[in-house]
Amino acid sequence: MKYNLISLFSGCGGLDLGFKKAGFHTVLATDVWDIACNSLKVNGIADEIICDDVRNINFKKYEGVVNLVIGGPPCPPYSQTRHYLVDKVGGFQDEKAGFAVPEYFRAIKEINPKMFLFENVDGFTFKTYKEPMKFVQEQADLLGYNITYKVVNAANYGVPQTRKRFICVGLKKEFGTFEFPEEKYSEKGEKNTKPWVTCGDVMSDLDTINEEEKLQRPGSKDYELLLQVPAGDNYLYFTEKRGYPDPIFKWKSRYWTFLLKLTPKRPSWTIQASFSNNQGPFHWRNRFLRIEEIKRIQTIDDNYIITGDFKNQWRQIGNAVPSTLAFEFAKQIKKYL
Numbered sequence: 001m002k003y004n005l006i007s008l009f010s011g012c013g014g015l016d017l018g019f020k021k022a023g024f025h026t027v028l029a030t031d032v033w034d035i036a037c038n039s040l041k042v043n044g045i046a047d048e049i050i051c052d053d054v055r056n057i058n059f060k061k062y063e064g065v066v067n068l069v070i071g072g073p074p075c076p077p078y079s080q081t082r083h084y085l086v087d088k089v090g091g092f093q094d095e096k097a098g099f100a101v102p103e104y105f106r107a108i109k110e111i112n113p114k115m116f117l118f119e120n121v122d123g124f125t126f127k128t129y130k131e132p133m134k135f136v137q138e139q140a141d142l143l144g145y146n147i148t149y150k151v152v153n154a155a156n157y158g159v160p161q162t163r164k165r166f167i168c169v170g171l172k173k174e175f176g177t178f179e180f181p182e183e184k185y186s187e188k189g190e191k192n193t194k195p196w197v198t199c200g201d202v203m204s205d206l207d208t209i210n211e212e213e214k215l216q217r218p219g220s221k222d223y224e225l226l227l228q229v230p231a232g233d234n235y236l237y238f239t240e241k242r243g244y245p246d247p248i249f250k251w252k253s254r255y256w257t258f259l260l261k262l263t264p265k266r267p268s269w270t271i272q273a274s275f276s277n278n279q280g281p282f283h284w285r286n287r288f289l290r291i292e293e294i295k296r297i298q299t300i301d302d303n304y305i306i307t308g309d310f311k312n313q314w315r316q317i318g319n320a321v322p323s324t325l326a327f328e329f330a331k332q333i334k335k336y337l
Contacts, residue, residue, distance in 0.1 A: 002337055006030075006062055007046065008054065008071030008107055009100065012039040012306055012316035014298060015070055015119065016046070018326025022334060027066055030054060036316055038307040054103045059110040067337050069111055072119035072321060073100035101132050105139040108170075112143075115171050115178070115333060119321055122151045122164040136168060145170035146177045152325070156183035159322040160197040161268045161297050167329065171336055181332040200264030202296045207264070213287040219259055220277045223286075231284040232263030255279065261286075268297045273318035275311050291317070299324035 003024045007016050010029040020026065029046035031037050037051035050057055108116055118136065125133060140147045149168035154161055169178040189195035200207075219226035225248070229237050235258045238248040260280030262268055269281050271294050283289055291313050292302060299322045300306075306313040 001065065001067060003068075003334070004066040005068040005070055006059070006066050006107070006111060006113075008069065008104055009073050010040055010045070010071070011036050011319050012300075013043060013045045013304075014300060014317075014320030014323050015072065015117075015326045016040075017043075017300065017304065018321070018323040018328075019070065019330040020045070021323070021327050022330030024068070024330055024334075028062065030057060035308040035312050039305065039316060042305045042307060054107070055099065057107075059107045062111050064112075066111065067114045068116065068333065069108055069113045070117040070119075071104060073104050101135060105136075105143070108139075109143055114175065115169065115336060116145070117329060117333065118149075118168040118170070120166045122166055124166040125151060140168075140170050144173050146173050147171075148178045148180060150180065152180070152183075154322050154325045155187075155196045155267045156185050156193075157181070157325050157328045158185055158194075158197055159267070159297075159299050159324050160199055160202045161270065161322065162196075163270045163322060163325075165321070165325070169329070169333065175336060178336060179332070181328045196267050198264060198266050199262050199268050199297070203264070203293055206290065206293055206296075207285070209283075209285045209287055213285075216287050218277065218280070218282045218286065218288050222259060222278070226259050226261065226282065227286055229259050229261050231261055232266060234258060234260040234280065257281065262289075271297055271318045273315050275314040275318075294318070298322050 004027050005019060005024050007026050007029040010016055010031045016026050016029060026046035028048045028050065029040050030050045031040065032051065032053050034051055037049055040046060040049050104118065137147065147168055147170045149166065151164050151166050154163040154165065171178045184193055185196050186193040187196055217223040225238065234256060235249050235254050236242055236251065238244045239251050240247040241251045257272065257279040260269060260282065262281045262284050264284060272279065291310065294314065294317050295302065298317050298320050300317065300320065306316055
């Protein structure tokens with residue numbers, strides 16, 4: 001039981017993979033999407049996999065079976081994109097996934113583990129979503145947990161991606177308060193840290209472009225502009241503020257991923273959950289990223305199988321927690337179990 005866990009909203013298993021590498025055993029993994037469930041099954045990620053709406057799952061039989069619950073409720077209600085869509089409500093009012101956070105804590109109440117890890121996008125901390133944040137704090141206290149939370153940058157834990165995520169760890173009050181693992185990486189390797197892991201570090205053996213990829217047109221109608229964007233830049237390259245002689249775009253007039261191009265000299269920006277012809281990041285060779293490349297950016301093993309077609313694989317990987325980030329938290333959590 002000591003290192004047994006239950007995984008909620010598991011997706012393709014990025015969080016679970018990191019915990020498995022740290023010596024944890026997943027008793028149960030859950031997700032509502034059949035394609036993600038297939039990925040969990042073919043990789044043998046858990047003893048039991050329930051592919052169903054979390055609202056239909058009774059967790060009471062798992063009390064006393066595990067010491068830990070991990071999971072990241074669906075993030076669209078709290079994403080930066082939703083924050084700017086005035087015609088769509090977010091938070092608990094989101095019609096598709098607003099129920100997920102309360103359901104996560106229903107599971108915590110029924111399972112009653114010693115610890116839990118809750119993950120979401122950094123937007124969860126926006127003032128716009130005061131209600132969900134307050135709910136997490138109140139529920140944790142009501143159920144007897146001290147919580148430690150903050151927004152972390154995955155790059156500071158050795159992930160080749162500046163992916164910011166809200167992480168909250170709960171520990172039963174009688175056992176004290178959880179301390180976050182040390183950040184061992186920084187942008188330039190300051191203060192006894194290592195420099196960030198870059199795209200070049202993890203993708204150098206894939207730095208090619210084949211004949212089929214030469215026919216791709218990332219950026220669609222703006223492909224010719226993409227060709228001019230320097231590696232590591234985006235559409236802001238064509239603005240007056242950046243000194244472009246004949247400005248094409250106004251400053252911050254587009255979403256930040258527009259014409260965004262990776263550079264081998266730094267980590268990737270956040271890999272989005274939806275593949276897009278128009279939105280980056282794109283490869284510095286002016287092509288779309290490959291599945292094996294975004295797996296490496298998300299620190300998912302090359303031999304870890306992601307089922308489904310190209311777009312469904314992309315969605316699963318883009319939604320995942322980088323397994324290296326999960327691994328670092330798993331090692332720290334182990335100290336308290």
